[in-house]
Amino acid sequence: MAIVLYHGAANGPSLAVLAALAESGVAVERRPIDLLAGERHDLPGVDEPLARDMGIEGEGPVLLVDGEAMTESVFLAQFFDELSDVSSLQPADPFAHWEMMMWCRQITERLSPAAALLGNLAFSRGRLAAMADADFGAMADRIVSADLRARWEVLRDGAVDPAQVEDSRAKVSQAVERCEGKLADGREWLMGALTIADFETFAWLAGMEQIVPEAFADKPLTAAWLSRVRARPSVTAALADAGGDSTRFWAPGPEINRWG
Structure with missing residues (x-):
């Protein structure tokens, strides 16, 4: 294979x-x-x-x-x-596995579109706006999905709905609140044991600390959890390979949820 x-x-x-x-x-x-x-x-x-x-x-x-x-x-x-023969990032218990998957779904459907919008506005729009029309058009023509191509075009043009920006900031804050609540019983990781949910959540939240800093204020449990995930050798190695501040690298993400 x-x-x-x-x-x-x-x-x-x-x-x-x-x-x-x-x-x-x-x-x-x-x-x-x-x-x-x-x-x-x-x-x-x-x-x-x-x-x-x-x-x-x-x-x-x-x-x-x-x-x-x-x-x-x-x-x-x-x-x-x-x-893998060496690790397991998924709970064996059926209910715990369902809980992890539900958490991941909420992250991918609510947090990730919000974080992608904010991250791209902060760090990607300038690069796309500087592209020549012909170069951007040639790139966009290779994108099969009309929805995804439209997100590229909106980002380049800057025609973003301010209400979506505010809603995205609110969803980042809500995600941090959920993490803080989950960690309130003293657990180290979101599901108790380390799972895919920790990496998926960290990957979208870490870049928001500099964009929506108020969401992380007075959230000591989430701050400590972010530090623990960042210190995992798997994450440390990925960040080191990226070189520089990888939280500044964004590309168009999921479509904003139209239903709130």
């Missing part, structure tokens, strides 16, 4: 997958790509591109397995975990 992981800088979904991969000990060829240059849409050897082209995560990592493009960071983390 030929496996290649294409990933962006260690932030958002790429960080979650890189951390899970390192924890798993699975041997995979890693190929960094520039997500903000649209390189994800022109990968070699993709025979089955549907998940890459129509996935809801946006510009996340792509795992290429014998020509099949696999996407969505939680699913990729599960894939590596289930291949």
